Amino acid sequence: MKQHxxxxxxxxxxxxxxxxxxxxxVIGGFVRDLLLKRPSKDIDIxxxxxxxxxxxxxxxxxxxxxxxxxxxxxxxxxxxxxxxEFVGARKESYxxxxxxxxxxxxxxxDDQKRRDFTINxxxxxxxxxxLGELLDPFNGLHDLEHKLIRTPLDPVETFSDDPLRMMRAIxxxxxxxxxxxxxxxxxxxxxxxxxxxxxxxxxxxxLNKIILAPKPSVGFKYLFDTGLLKKIFPLMDNxxxxxxxNGKGHKDNFYHTLQVLDNVCxxxxxxxxxxxxxxxxxxxxxxxxxxxGHGWTFHGHEDKGARMVPKIFGGLKLPLNEKMKxxxxxxxxxxxxxxLAQEIVTDSAVRRLLxxxxxxxxxxxxxxxxxxxxxxEYKIKKYRQNFELVQQKLKDVEERDRIRNWQPPVTGFDxxxxxxxxxxxxxxxxxxxxxxxILEGEIPNSRQAALDFTIRKGAEIGLKVVANNI
Numbered sequence: 001m002k003q004h005x006x007x008x009x010x011x012x013x014x015x016x017x018x019x020x021x022x023x024x025x026v027i028g029g030f031v032r033d034l035l036l037k038r039p040s041k042d043i044d045i046x047x048x049x050x051x052x053x054x055x056x057x058x059x060x061x062x063x064x065x066x067x068x069x070x071x072x073x074x075x076x077x078x079x080x081x082x083x084x085e086f087v088g089a090r091k092e093s094y095x096x097x098x099x100x101x102x103x104x105x106x107x108x109x110d111d112q113k114r115r116d117f118t119i120n121x122x123x124x125x126x127x128x129x130x131l132g133e134l135l136d137p138f139n140g141l142h143d144l145e146h147k148l149i150r151t152p153l154d155p156v157e158t159f160s161d162d163p164l165r166m167m168r169a170i171x172x173x174x175x176x177x178x179x180x181x182x183x184x185x186x187x188x189x190x191x192x193x194x195x196x197x198x199x200x201x202x203x204x205x206x207l208n209k210i211i212l213a214p215k216p217s218v219g220f221k222y223l224f225d226t227g228l229l230k231k232i233f234p235l236m237d238n239x240x241x242x243x244x245x246n247g248k249g250h251k252d253n254f255y256h257t258l259q260v261l262d263n264v265c266x267x268x269x270x271x272x273x274x275x276x277x278x279x280x281x282x283x284x285x286x287x288x289x290x291x292x293g294h295g296w297t298f299h300g301h302e303d304k305g306a307r308m309v310p311k312i313f314g315g316l317k318l319p320l321n322e323k324m325k326x327x328x329x330x331x332x333x334x335x336x337x338x339x340l341a342q343e344i345v346t347d348s349a350v351r352r353l354l355x356x357x358x359x360x361x362x363x364x365x366x367x368x369x370x371x372x373x374x375x376x377e378y379k380i381k382k383y384r385q386n387f388e389l390v391q392q393k394l395k396d397v398e399e400r401d402r403i404r405n406w407q408p409p410v411t412g413f414d415x416x417x418x419x420x421x422x423x424x425x426x427x428x429x430x431x432x433x434x435x436x437x438i439l440e441g442e443i444p445n446s447r448q449a450a451l452d453f454t455i456r457k458g459a460e461i462g463l464k465v466v467a468n469n470i
Contacts, residue, residue: 017127023048027123043084055086147178155187163194167206174219188226217258250296263370276330306332337368341386354403409447420466
């Protein structure tokens with residue numbers, strides 16, 4: 001492995017290790033990614049002895065700032081674009097009621113035993129004649145080659161000690177395209193209750209990493225099959241299942257949602273559009289009704305789902321800011337382009353969609369395309385043709401009418417000046433009439449047309465113009 005240790009930090013680590021007669025190893029994710037030929041900017045170095053004292057010597061040589069975390073026995077520095085963490089080799093033991101381990105000094109093998117997975121327990125020596133030697137006591141190299149997620153020790157013990165490792169197992173499987181070992185899957189099923197001792201922030205961090213994976217449905221299927229999803233996100237778990245009445249069933253909204261999520265990922269959607277995909281049908285279980293002679297309906301699921309978004313974000317400790325409002329908007333509007341694609345597309349309907357979606361119209365259209373999960377080739381072709389028609393209409397109407405992120409050409413202040421009135425009901429009525437007239441295409445989206453319209457509407461309710469030069 002010597003020829004692969006190209007990072008400029010490693011010769012310095014070796015020099016200090018040899019000078020101090022200390023054994024040092026690069027371990028964990030950096031080694032895994034090195035073998036997988038993946039980029040990695042996080043480097044973990046284990047020292048047999050005092051990791052902080054060793055890190056201080058490295059930092060002094062590099063003339064960089066060192067951050068020391070004495071409670072954890074670690075120290076961290078930045079060098080180039082990499083973050084390097086130093087720690088003394090440790091062994092850990094746990095108590096059943098706690099996530100916090102009892103930590104003692106240990107050997108390299110002790111340190112490797114406490115790692116979550118065999119592929120993260122690989123170490124490469126950075127000292128003396130051992131330089132470049134791969135130390136692999138748990139056959140992590142074999143698991144890398146066979147794309148397998150496996151724990152170094154008994155998986156029941158591993159997941160009970162640190163339940164977040166269950167989420168990490170699923171996340172790595174999802175990110176790397178690996179399979180979780182059968183014994184590990186069984187152990188996750190046995191330990192789902194233990195996830196409740198982990199903070200919501202840490203759970204959501206792992207969940208977001210699953211969502212950002214190339215094919216997040218892989219992770220969500222593991223979460224569902226092991227029972228973890230019911231513990232961490234029961235609303236999504238509730239989407240599963242098909243009900244039949246009089247031989248009529250609806251689609252399984254859980255697997256439909258996963259297909260929409262994967263479709264959004266393939267189209268390059270960011271994490272917030274992926275969250276919109278996850279939540280777009282979240283209210284279907286609550287709005288599900290069977291109508292004799294018609295079948296299953298989910299009327300209003302988009303409205304109810306949008307109202308649910310702030311509470312869901314709050315519960316998952318996701319940001320309650322513009323990102324949340326974006327997801328809420330996507331959930332609220334996700335049926336609109338599909339409805340347009342199924343009908344004769346009028347300029348008025350397109351203007352209203354542009355008005356409501358604003359700068360998020362492209363994201364909304366991407367979500368709606370992703371929402372087409374039918375296997376019927378005729379329907380797919382028809383939907384795509386109609387979508388192209390809607391997209392062209394959106395482009396044409398926007399170029400002509402400039403409705404996206406629309407600002408009224410005549411403001412409430414203009415109306416008060418024009419008629420010499422104070423703020424009140426009449427101002428609100430006229431403002432709404434202007435907006436509706438523009439959206440319906442009755443008048444152009446221009447200031448003069450809006451002013452002429454305002455004067456006419458004011459006259460209808462007995463208002464006289466007192467200022468002509470506004």
